[in-house]
Amino acid sequence: MLLPGGASATAEKAETSGSQMINPGDNGPIMLAFVFWHWPFPDVRPRRYERSLVKFHESLAKAKPEGFCGSFTFRIEGAPWLTDWEHSYQDVYLLEGSVALDRLNAASVGEISGEVHDVVAREAAGGTGGLYQLREGQVDFAHACSGIWLPKLRSTSYPDFYSQLLPWTEQPGVSLWRRHLVLGPTPEFCLLGPAELRPPQVEGVVSTKLDLIWPKPTGRR
Numbered sequence: 001m002l003l004p005g006g007a008s009a010t011a012e013k014a015e016t017s018g019s020q021m022i023n024p025g026d027n028g029p030i031m032l033a034f035v036f037w038h039w040p041f042p043d044v045r046p047r048r049y050e051r052s053l054v055k056f057h058e059s060l061a062k063a064k065p066e067g068f069c070g071s072f073t074f075r076i077e078g079a080p081w082l083t084d085w086e087h088s089y090q091d092v093y094l095l096e097g098s099v100a101l102d103r104l105n106a107a108s109v110g111e112i113s114g115e116v117h118d119v120v121a122r123e124a125a126g127g128t129g130g131l132y133q134l135r136e137g138q139v140d141f142a143h144a145c146s147g148i149w150l151p152k153l154r155s156t157s158y159p160d161f162y163s164q165l166l167p168w169t170e171q172p173g174v175s176l177w178r179r180h181l182v183l184g185p186t187p188e189f190c191l192l193g194p195a196e197l198r199p200p201q202v203e204g205v206v207s208t209k210l211d212l213i214w215p216k217p218t219g220r221r
Contacts (some may be wrong), residue, residue: 017087031134032180034093036081038127048088049123050213053089054076055116056108057214065107067100068093075211081185083126090210092141107207130184136162137175143217144173148185150199161189168197193198 005111040049057071062081076082076090093104104125109115148168152161169176172192179186187204199205 001002011157011219014068025093025216027193031139032098032202033132033134034095034104034129035132035184036091036093036127036129037076037079037185038091038124039083039088040123041125044123049089049120052116052120052123053091054214056113057091058121059113059116060104060107061106063110063112065100065103067096068104069096069109070094070141070146071214072212073214074144075213076208078206078208079186081128081205089213090147090208094139094141097203110158128185129141131180132184132190133190135178136165137169137171139175140173140194140211141192142214142217144192145210146193146195147208147210148191148193148199149208150189150191150202151187151204152189153202165191165200166192168200175183 040046053073060068060071071094072088072092072093076088079088079090082088095101095104107113123208128139152158156164165176168174168191171193174197177190177192180190187206191200196209199207199208
């Protein structure tokens with residue numbers, strides 16, 4: 001989501017429903033994801049905040065800025081970089097590339113989305129974001145419920161690191177994302193999956209739980 005001052009995201013083509021699987025080798029632009037974490041003021045009830053979030057994401061789907069491939073919003077638990085663990089949220093914006101960042105930013109405060117964006121911005125106590133690039137696996141945000149954040153050891157090369165994660169990235173619906181341009185408060189990598197994933201035995205691993213709010217969950221695994 002884009003709060004005061006705006007910001008945005010990126011990724012390869014995924015239907016807004018999130019049901020389409022995408023592989024890093026598919027034809028098309030490199031997939032990026034702008035991920036935005038945020039939390040409401042204590043006097044804002046979660047249900048009210050979530051209704052505003054849904055309206056904002058619905059408005060972006062109608063606006064359809066060029067290069068925008070869909071968005072998702074989740075309740076999140078277990079992320080140490082968030083202020084309020086009980087009522088914290090993770091938004092994901094998929095775009096075709098970094099050029100789409102400006103277009104998404106403009107659309108979020110434009111004619112279709114601007115009013116509802118301002119409502120959520122007033123209700124949000126704070127937020128932080130990061131930019132991530134798809135490295136391995138299949139993208140399936142519609143069924144995502146587990147995020148494993150992990151660093152790469154200095155002594156391990158990137159090719160070896162990717163090979164070590166094959167037992168995870170070869171699973172259906174599991175994708176590996178890498179922090180882009182050192183932008184974000186998280187460890188460098190994230191494994192995203194449709195079920196609770198067994199974390200790799202690496203120091204500094206953070207396990208988070210995700211609960212999809214929008215698009216409306218259907219056929220969750």
